[in-house]
Amino acid sequence: MYRIGVVGTEGGWSSERLADEVARQTGYRLLVDISRVKLDLQAGKVFLGDIDLTGLDALMVKKIGARYSPDLLDRLEILRFLSGRGLPIFSPPESIMRVLDRLSCTVTLRLNNIPMPPTVITEDEDIAVEAVRGFGQAVFKPLFTSKARGMSLISDREDVRDKVRRFHSNNPIMYIQQRIELQGKDLGLAFLGGEYLTTYARYNRGVSWNTSTASGGRYEAYTPSKESIELARRAQALFDLDFTSVDVVESRSGSMVFEVSAFGGFRGLLEAQGIDAAKLYTEYVLDKLGRERQRRTA
16 A cells, blocks of 8 residues: 655644545555655655655645745745655645745736736835725735735725835735625635536625635535636646645626635535545545556556
8 A cells, every 4th residue: 555645734624634534545644744854965865753755655735834934935845856856746846836925826827817806016115005096995915825814905095005014014025906896705616636626615704804714704515607617727727736726706897816725625625515625635646646556567
């Protein structure tokens, strides 16, 4: 049977769930906290304690840190080294890098004509103030974040410059997006191996301007339009991720993408649709490894 490690956070709900599922299907359980590994470049190996990760059959990446930050890109370089040494990694580190940084993800989406809310990127506070006044209301987003952490909603009716200055003090590059009327919800469309699985909605119940569960949102089942499914399919296909969810809003002017995620979706799929993503993902990886083994021995 296969020895598959799960890169995740100890005690994290989705990380532990995936590690448990891998153990159920393979008899081997290893949860890899990437902050505790040693990359020995001279030896060409990566160790977690006494375990040589280059000797595994594969790694599945669920989380590479409890909080998003540029440091996670450096952790992904360790996984890129393992991948370069021939270890199968799901999803590929290079693919995760391209969606982890919000700006990198956005540039790829827009270069491929994926509809998104009007967005301005700048380091200049005067330009940021002008953007807010032009949009009426704008969401300022850190380049590395999840569940709306660190985001700020700024209206042209407020002390715009003061709020912009406070956001800018922690975010040298400002990612400014026109606020889109969510009509109480946005969507997560999940894909496994590029194939559409299903959709969950995040409803904010009127308690916050955003729908994140950290702000009181809840997951519910939802059937999206064909337009939304096809849009999400096009968006995720740009990144070669094995498992992903695409954040979509069905606005009055049509469907738009907020972002493509390399890590989200497990809890939303389970609570809203009763789908065990950990089980499906593990089956998918085992099938891929089995096919590759057959190919090599044929």
